[in-house]
Amino acid sequence: AQSVTQLDSHVSVSEGTPVLLRCNYSSSYSPSLFWYVQHPNKGLQLLLKYTSAATLVKGINGFEAEFKKSETSFHLTKPSAHMSDAAEYFCVVKTGGSYIPTFGRGTSLIVHP
Amino acid sequence: KAGVTQTPRYLIKTRGQQVTLSCSPISGHRSVSWYQQTPGQGLQFLFEYFSETQRNKGNFPGRFSGRQFSNSRSEMNVSTLELGDSALYLCASSLNTGQGNSPLHFGNGTRLTVT
Numbered sequence: 107a108q109s110v111t112q113l114d115s116h117v118s119v120s121e122g123t124p125v126l127l128r129c130n131y132s133s134s135y136s137p138s139l140f141w142y143v144q145h146p147n148k149g150l151q152l153l154l155k156y157t158s159a160a161t162l163v164k165g166i167n168g169f170e171a172e173f174k175k176s177e178t179s180f181h182l183t184k185p186s187a188h189m190s191d192a193a194e195y196f197c198v199v200k201t202g203g204s205y206i207p208t209f210g211r212g213t214s215l216i217v218h219p
Numbered sequence: 220k221a222g223v224t225q226t227p228r229y230l231i232k233t234r235g236q237q238v239t240l241s242c243s244p245i246s247g248h249r250s251v252s253w254y255q256q257t258p259g260q261g262l263q264f265l266f267e268y269f270s271e272t273q274r275n276k277g278n279f280p281g282r283f284s285g286r287q288f289s290n291s292r293s294e295m296n297v298s299t300l301e302l303g304d305s306a307l308y309l310c311a312s313s314l315n316t317g318q319g320n321s322p323l324h325f326g327n328g329t330r331l332t333v334t
Contacts (some may be wrong), residue, residue, distance in 0.1 A: 138320040149223070149309055149325030157320035196262065200320070205250070206275050207323065209262040 108133045108201045112210035120218045125184040127213045129197035132178060139180045140198040140207075141171055150196060156180060167191070192217045220245060223326035225310050231332045237298040240329045244291050244312030250274075251293040252323065253285060256307040265308075268293055269315060297331075305333045 113128040131137055138157050142150035154165025161173045171182045180197060197210040224243040232238050244251050252267035252275075264277040268287035285295040291312070297304055307330050311323035 140322060142325075147327070147330075149225075149327045150311075150323070152322045152324070155320065155322050198323075205252070205267050205269075205315070206264050206277070211261045 108137065108199050108208050110197050110199045110208050110210045112195075112197050112213050114213050115211065116214045116216065118216040118218065119187045121189055122186050125182070125187045125191065125215065127182040127195050127197075127215065129180045129182065129210060130178055131180060131197070131199045133199060133201045135201045138200045139171075139173065140200075141165065141169070141180075141182050142196045142198060144194045144196065144212075146193075153182070153195075187215075187217050189217050189219065191215060223310060223312050223324055225308075225326035225329050227329060228327065229330045229332075231334065232300050233334055234300055234302060236300050237296060238300060238331060239294055239296050240308055240310075240331075242293045242295075242310030242312075242326060244293070244310075245324055248312035248314055248324070249291055250313045250315035250321070251287055251291060252311050252313075253293070253295050254309040254311065255279075256309060256328070257305075262309070265295065300333045302333050305331060307331075 109132045111130045140155045141153040144150045153169050154163045156163050156173045164170045169184050194212045198207045200207045226241045250269045253265040256262045267275045271287045282298045287293045307328045309328045311325045313321040315321050
């Protein structure tokens with residue numbers, strides 16, 4: 107069984123300040139973890155993925171995430187927020203050979219000028 | 220490379236009607252999966268096709284069906300539409316190397332409104 111919990115439904119930051127979006131997962135096997143971003147009326151775009159290689163994963167647009175097995179977490183960070191980062195972010199887990207992804211409920215990132 | 224293409228972008232239907240949505244995957248991708256996104260339930264898996272075979276199915280009623288063609292294009296059909304079927308329907312394709320770490324590439328979705 108697998109599940110994913112995004113700990114914040116909304117995160118509000120000022121432009122130029124750091125971003126932290128939190129994700130905890132539960133998985134019976136070694137998970138593959140992903141972060142996606144969704145802008146209004148668009149599909150989901152892959153930001154980064156963890157697949158049991160390096161625990162610190164770098165993605166597009168300056169985002170990165172760290173896989174912490176002991177804490178079952180996969181938090182997404184960015185050093186400096188930009189107005190264009192305002193969007194909905196989804197943490198996703200897939201377990202082993204499962205083809206069925208489980209999505210978090212999403213975190214809405216609000217960026218103030 | 221062209222991305223995942225979903226048509227149409229918007230649909231308005233009446234209760235009791237049926238609807239067919241189309242998805243063209245990225246060239247070379249053999250796996251196509253479908254998702255329903257609503258404010259109340261979030262993103263939910265509908266089904267997944269690989270080489271014209273349904274490999275997995277989510278917890279949706281039989282009114283929701285799909286198929287995949289030999290060129291990997293996929294369609295999903297919803298019969299006897301209900302108001303609760305109003306949602307954004309997303310299609311995603313992946314290389315599907317046989318492992319769970321293949322990322323999904325999403326289309327922009329079809330917004331279905333049932334009145």
